[in-house]
Amino acid sequence: MNLLKKLFGGSIVNAEEERLREEVRNFDVLKYSGVKALKDGQSAYALQCFEKALEIKPELELRDYYSQALIMNNKLKPALEQLDIMSKAQPDNILIYMRMANVAYMMEDYDAMALACVEALRIDGNNSEVNYTYARACIGKNELITAVALLTKAITADAKYESAYLLRGETLLKMGDFNSAENDAEWLLKNAESSEEIILLRARIAKTKGENNESLDLYSKVIEQNPFCIDAFKERGALKLAVGDKDGAEEDMRQVLELNPNVQNDVNGEFTADGTENIQQKVEKAYRSLDPYGIGGIGL
Numbered sequence: 001m002n003l004l005k006k007l008f009g010g011s012i013v014n015a016e017e018e019r020l021r022e023e024v025r026n027f028d029v030l031k032y033s034g035v036k037a038l039k040d041g042q043s044a045y046a047l048q049c050f051e052k053a054l055e056i057k058p059e060l061e062l063r064d065y066y067s068q069a070l071i072m073n074n075k076l077k078p079a080l081e082q083l084d085i086m087s088k089a090q091p092d093n094i095l096i097y098m099r100m101a102n103v104a105y106m107m108e109d110y111d112a113m114a115l116a117c118v119e120a121l122r123i124d125g126n127n128s129e130v131n132y133t134y135a136r137a138c139i140g141k142n143e144l145i146t147a148v149a150l151l152t153k154a155i156t157a158d159a160k161y162e163s164a165y166l167l168r169g170e171t172l173l174k175m176g177d178f179n180s181a182e183n184d185a186e187w188l189l190k191n192a193e194s195s196e197e198i199i200l201l202r203a204r205i206a207k208t209k210g211e212n213n214e215s216l217d218l219y220s221k222v223i224e225q226n227p228f229c230i231d232a233f234k235e236r237g238a239l240k241l242a243v244g245d246k247d248g249a250e251e252d253m254r255q256v257l258e259l260n261p262n263v264q265n266d267v268n269g270e271f272t273a274d275g276t277e278n279i280q281q282k283v284e285k286a287y288r289s290l291d292p293y294g295i296g297g298i299g300l
Contacts, residue, residue, distance in 0.1 A: 027056045035065055043072035060089055067099070076107045087119070094123045094130070101133050110140030128158035135167065144175050162192040169201050178208050196225045200232060207235070212243055230259050 034049030050066040053059075063082050070079035083100045090096060097120035104113035117134035124130065135150035151168040155161050169184030182205050188198045203218035219236035222229055237252030 023056050027053050030056070031059075031062055031065075034069070038065060038069055038072070043069050047073055047075075060086060071103060071106075076103050079103050080107070080112065091119075092123055094120050094127070097123070098130065098133065101137070105133075105136060105140075108140065110137045113137035114141065126153070126157045128154040128161055128164070131157065132161065132164050132167070135164075135171075139167075139171060144171055147171050148175070160191070162188065165192070166197055166201065169205075173201070173204055173208070178205060181205055182209075194225075196222045196229060196232075199225070200229075203232075204235070207239060212239060215239055228259055230256055233259070 030049045030053035034046040034053065037043070037046035037049060046065075047069040050062060050069055053062055054066060063086050067079045067082040067086070070076070070082065080100060080103050083096055083103065087093070087096045087100065097116045100116035101113045101120070104110070104116060114134065114137040117130055117137055120127065120130040121134065131150045131154035135147040135154065138144070138147035138150060148168055148171055151164045151171065154164040155168070158164070165184045165188050169181045169188070172178075172181035172184065181201070185198070185202050185205055189202070192198060199218050199222045203215050203222065206212075206215035206218060216236060216239060219232050219239070222232040223236070226232070233252045233255045237249040237256070240246075240252060241249035
């Protein structure tokens, strides 16, 4: 038998073995070159390496790296498809579902984000991060009551979850539950390091309570921390206009337009940078419809 193999099949077997060895070598070179490129920030080259490696062997770990490269190259839908394949191979891997949820969030696909979170909660129903992420999906779908319940669950699981307190406070404010929103803001004031987001929440709450001077002061503190915060300039300007400080409102709108000339189109379709109206008229038209939290427009 060995003689026959030697006479008739040896060269074929050796060639096949060599081909397989070459494939393994090529796979390893492509995979680890891609990993190195990914770590070095060369995501486009990493993508090429991973795609060629996947043609040789559809390894699960490789799909993980490939999904990261796709995300870095802003190829979000293909990344989600790769993660879906991974989730079918490892249905109890919560990290896969969390990455799926984050990719769906970047795509603003809140239904897909919610589905990924449901799967993650199937694995760990009390996971604070999953409940927080699910709440963000619900907010995207305008399911605010559910979002508040999920954020409360996240806080129950992690009593020091600052981001959950902040998001719950912001959501409660949108819903008009000013007292509960203020409770979350007070907790953040006592327990969290000051940030522009926390101060902005407090400014908005003060505004809803009619504490205009306090609100203006807080908006100014936000701007001190971040001179590029367009929301703070817009909302402070709206409040200035409401209390009769048209010069101050005009100054804030100038800052808004300087930071982002396109923002005017989001505020009022008739408000154009190249228009002939004077700045005060533009400010009044822009702020008339400005109401970032749907609490109630400013009557002029």
